[in-house]
Amino acid sequence: MTDGIKNKVVVITGASSGLGEAAARRLARDGAKLVLGARRLDRLNAIAGELGLASDAVVETDVTKVDQVKRLVDHAVRLHGRIDVIVNNAGLMPHSPLERGKVEDWDRMIDVNLKGVLYGIAAALPYMKEQKSGQIINVSSVAGHKVNPGGAVYAATKHGVRVISEGLRQEVKPYNIRTTIISPGAVATELPDSITAPDVAERVRKVYEMAIPADSFASMVAFAMSQPEDVDVNEILFRPTRQEY
Numbered sequence: 001m002t003d004g005i006k007n008k009v010v011v012i013t014g015a016s017s018g019l020g021e022a023a024a025r026r027l028a029r030d031g032a033k034l035v036l037g038a039r040r041l042d043r044l045n046a047i048a049g050e051l052g053l054a055s056d057a058v059v060e061t062d063v064t065k066v067d068q069v070k071r072l073v074d075h076a077v078r079l080h081g082r083i084d085v086i087v088n089n090a091g092l093m094p095h096s097p098l099e100r101g102k103v104e105d106w107d108r109m110i111d112v113n114l115k116g117v118l119y120g121i122a123a124a125l126p127y128m129k130e131q132k133s134g135q136i137i138n139v140s141s142v143a144g145h146k147v148n149p150g151g152a153v154y155a156a157t158k159h160g161v162r163v164i165s166e167g168l169r170q171e172v173k174p175y176n177i178r179t180t181i182i183s184p185g186a187v188a189t190e191l192p193d194s195i196t197a198p199d200v201a202e203r204v205r206k207v208y209e210m211a212i213p214a215d216s217f218a219s220m221v222a223f224a225m226s227q228p229e230d231v232d233v234n235e236i237l238f239r240p241t242r243q244e245y
């Protein structure tokens, strides 16, 4: 399974916790060359230390800032001479009914979940085009396939990630670039902590009692990466076996 992972240069956004951290742990074990981004540098440094990564394998990155995402990717290329994979993973899920008008939460979701993914694509694509190889892995969600009350804006961003990824897939055919959407169901991470409405947070935490470990996501990343170069895994949707939604 480590074929197609060993020595690949992989940039992960939102690598300071949850799915991004789990992917970093898995890919480090399988011999990838990692460059990790997130805002919480202390967390990134602790993870890098545990994984035995060099101190310059982490870069403080806010994905809402296009120049910071570019700096993260440029840094990976400067260190390793190329970029093989970017996992556009950073995201948040402050659910609430639209009638509450939580405009700041809507703005943050659009900025991080949607524009952050676009900035990752903008930063990595020029290098991948030049290399004529690469893989762009964008993290969507079950909410990229469905919507439920309280989750409209989050679902809009995650549907958007899938639409952008499919457009990208069609556009990058001449450059031998692979594109993968990974859409998880409930996975145990800090994601429910991003909910600012206490009653909604409580409801979501109850739903998340069924959540599966973050390593489930890491396995999907490893699977998509480790296919032969001429096999493009475009989409993976996975859930806890118990999850109905």
Ligand SMILES: NC(=O)c1ccc[n+]([C@@H]2O[C@H](COP(=O)([O-])OP(=O)(O)OC[C@H]3O[C@@H](n4cnc5c(N)ncnc54)[C@H](OP(=O)(O)O)[C@@H]3O)[C@@H](O)[C@H]2O)c1
Residues within 6 Å of the ligand: 013, 014, 015, 016, 017, 018, 019, 020, 037, 038, 039, 040, 041, 043, 061, 062, 063, 064, 089, 090, 091, 092, 093, 112, 113, 139, 140, 141, 142, 183, 184, 185, 186, 187, 188, 189, 190, 191, 192, 194
């Ligand atoms: N867990 C689930 O059930 C689930 C299901 C479907 C989809 N997802 C998606 O999976 C992705 C990862 O979420 P998670 O579940 O692992 O939650 P998490 O544990 O809260 O991790 C979110 C990550 O995103 C980063 N992040 C947030 N805002 C950022 C910003 N402005 N700039 C850079 N990084 C930022 C956080 O790092 P810093 O705070 O250090 O910046 C953190 O590393 C998200 O896109 C989420 O929508 C999760």
